[in-house]
Amino acid sequence: MGTLNIGVIGAGSISEHHLQSYQKNTQAVIYAICDLNEARAQAKAAKYGAAKVYTDYHELLADPDVDAVSICTWNNTHAEISIAALRAGKNVLVEKPLCRTVEEALNVQQAVRETGKLLQVGFVRRYDANAQLIRQFIENGELGDIYFAKASSIRRLGNPGGWFADQDRSGGGPLIDIGVHVIDLCWYLMGRPKVASITGNTYRKLGNRSNVKNLSFYKAADYDASKNTVEDMANAVIRFENGASLMVDVSFTLHAKQDETVVKLFGDKGGVELEPAVTIVAEKHNTILNVVPQTDHKALNVTAAFQNEINHFVDCCQTGSMPISPVEDGLEIMKILCGIYESAEKGIEIRFDGSREEVVSP
Numbered sequence: 307m308g309t310l311n312i313g314v315i316g317a318g319s320i321s322e323h324h325l326q327s328y329q330k331n332t333q334a335v336i337y338a339i340c341d342l343n344e345a346r347a348q349a350k351a352a353k354y355g356a357a358k359v360y361t362d363y364h365e366l367l368a369d370p371d372v373d374a375v376s377i378c379t380w381n382n383t384h385a386e387i388s389i390a391a392l393r394a395g396k397n398v399l400v401e402k403p404l405c406r407t408v409e410e411a412l413n414v415q416q417a418v419r420e421t422g423k424l425l426q427v428g429f430v431r432r433y434d435a436n437a438q439l440i441r442q443f444i445e446n447g448e449l450g451d452i453y454f455a456k457a458s459s460i461r462r463l464g465n466p467g468g469w470f471a472d473q474d475r476s477g478g479g480p481l482i483d484i485g486v487h488v489i490d491l492c493w494y495l496m497g498r499p500k501v502a503s504i505t506g507n508t509y510r511k512l513g514n515r516s517n518v519k520n521l522s523f524y525k526a527a528d529y530d531a532s533k534n535t536v537e538d539m540a541n542a543v544i545r546f547e548n549g550a551s552l553m554v555d556v557s558f559t560l561h562a563k564q565d566e567t568v569v570k571l572f573g574d575k576g577g578v579e580l581e582p583a584v585t586i587v588a589e590k591h592n593t594i595l596n597v598v599p600q601t602d603h604k605a606l607n608v609t610a611a612f613q614n615e616i617n618h619f620v621d622c623c624q625t626g627s628m629p630i631s632p633v634e635d636g637l638e639i640m641k642i643l644c645g646i647y648e649s650a651e652k653g654i655e656i657r658f659d660g661s662r663e664e665v666v667s668p
């Protein structure tokens with residue numbers, strides 16, 4: 307089996323993780339880079355030795371030497387570029403979130419099914435070694451029946467501004483940007499249950515707090531403090547058809563003492579924490595045990611998780627196997643995210659039944 311020629315579309319912050327990981331994969335060749343910002347694309351091409359540079363993704367997709375693409379652009383372009391890439395015969399790794407709406411997600415899924423090409427969603431936390439370790443414990447019944455999970459991603463000061471703060475390009479604020487990671491991880495480890503109902507709340511109380519001094523935070527490349535159209539906080543309770551529930555709270559900013567990431571799952575035989583530090587909670591001989599797996603990293607190792615994600619993508623492209631984060635999972639997560647936004651907007655519980663999918667499908 308020959309090596310894969312990779313095209314990376316979008317040469318901003320996250321493309322660096324994709325490019326570093328492709329560079330370390332002996333089966334991948336970084337062949338082409340595309341960005342609307344030509345200087346950015348040129349710089350990455352020079353750094354990673356890509357033969358081709360494009361500013362129009364259609365031209366990259368028309369290049370017959372490109373086998374597969376990583377889509378690392380703003381969220382508003384994920385569906386459009388994924389569909390075009392699949393129809394051009396390329397396999398696709400698309401950054402999270404899959405897209406902005408359920409309708410877009412259904413269109414991407416349809417393109418995957420029609421073309422028979424592969425699409426992997428970049429739910430990078432699934433690819434972390436600790437997540438896979440915990441999955442093994444869960445699959446072997448250590449937690450029993452999982453009935454409750456908790457997903458938090460709280461930034462007290464962390465609206466990145468730029469396109470992240472522009473509703474049209476991002477599709478939303480902390481929920482769709484950072485909430486997606488912890489919600490997906492809980493849902494994946496819960497065994498991907500079908501969502502039954504969602505109650506959500508979103509708040510626009512604090513703005514982007516560009517007035518704050520003495521505390522620095524990450525700013526997007528095109529940071530502009532005057533523009534912010536996304537929520538600054540969201541919370542939700544998601545109930546699944548099997549009776550399990552997931553509680554979520556996320557923020558770009560909040561009057562919290564510190565940033566906090568929480569991923570916890572609770573079953574009738576045991577519990578696990580993946581964040582803030584990997585721990586298993588068990589009961590043996592009438593005694594409660596906190597068991598600490600001995601691993602290199604106690605929490606998410608971003609670089610290693612991206613390497614695993616890219617290695618998995620390359621492997622799936624070469625063997626034709628189904629990725630562990632397929633388009634169907636991207637769609638289910640969009641149903642959850644959009645359900646939270648819809649519930650918050652309407653002030654009601656959103657219920658999912660057989661008829662709902664027909665309403666939104668194209």
Ligand SMILES: NC(=O)c1ccc[n+]([C@@H]2O[C@H](COP(=O)([O-])OP(=O)(O)OC[C@H]3O[C@@H](n4cnc5c(N)ncnc54)[C@H](O)[C@@H]3O)[C@@H](O)[C@H]2O)c1
Binds near residue numbers: 342363402
């Ligand atoms: N997996 C993770 O942990 C993680 C972390 C950060 C961002 N992301 C995701 O990665 C994506 C990019 O985020 P980022 O932080 O790199 O943003 P960024 O702004 O740093 O980079 C995005 C780049 O895409 C380019 N672009 C936008 N539309 C384009 C188009 N139609 N054609 C070509 N280029 C285009 C922009 O010019 C920009 O250079 C987002 O979807 C984001 O949600 C994922």
